[in-house]
Amino acid sequence: xxxxxxxxxxxxxxxxxxxxxxxxxxxxxxxxxxxxxxxxxxxxxxxxxxxxxxxxxxxxxxxxxxxxxxxxxxxxxxxxxxxxxxxxxxxxxxxxxxxx
Numbered sequence: 001x002x003x004x005x006x007x008x009x010x011x012x013x014x015x016x017x018x019x020x021x022x023x024x025x026x027x028x029x030x031x032x033x034x035x036x037x038x039x040x041x042x043x044x045x046x047x048x049x050x051x052x053x054x055x056x057x058x059x060x061x062x063x064x065x066x067x068x069x070x071x072x073x074x075x076x077x078x079x080x081x082x083x084x085x086x087x088x089x090x091x092x093x094x095x096x097x098x099x100x
Contacts, residue, residue, distance in 0.1 A: 021041050021042075021043070022041065022068065023039055023041060024039070024040055024052065024066050024067060024068055024070070025037055025039060025040075025067040025070045026039070026052070026066060026067075027064065027065040027077075040053060040066075040095075041054075042066065042068070043094065047099075048098060049080065049097055049098050049099055050066055050078065050080060050096075050099065051094060051096050052066060052097070053092055053093065055091050055092065057085045057087070057095075059082065060082055060083065061082060062081070063079065063080070063081055063082075063100075064080060064081075064082060064095075065077050065078070065079045066078050066079075066080070079099070079100050080098050080099045080100050081097060081100060083098045084096035
């Protein structure tokens with residue numbers, strides 16, 4: 001084991017997102033135009049979409065912004081449109097969103 005490196009060297013130039021139930025900020029406007037910002041949990045992220053958990057359902061087609069690492073130097077926001085919403089528990093919904 002003497003030849004094994006002891007430290008990880010990052011070779012990517014892009015931001016990495018740790019998805020161990022990552023807390024994110026969700027931003028959207030409701031049907032009356034009121035702006036909301038609440039916390040959700042990111043479950044999965046890909047080049048084309050995001051799957052997150054939230055306490056209430058979203059309507060199909062609803063536009064949502066998801067902010068990773070809020071209020072830090074690595075803050076990053078993506079925007080998308082809800083394409084699936086499924087109830088997991090009484091106070092838990094999984095929302096799939098296609099990135100725009």
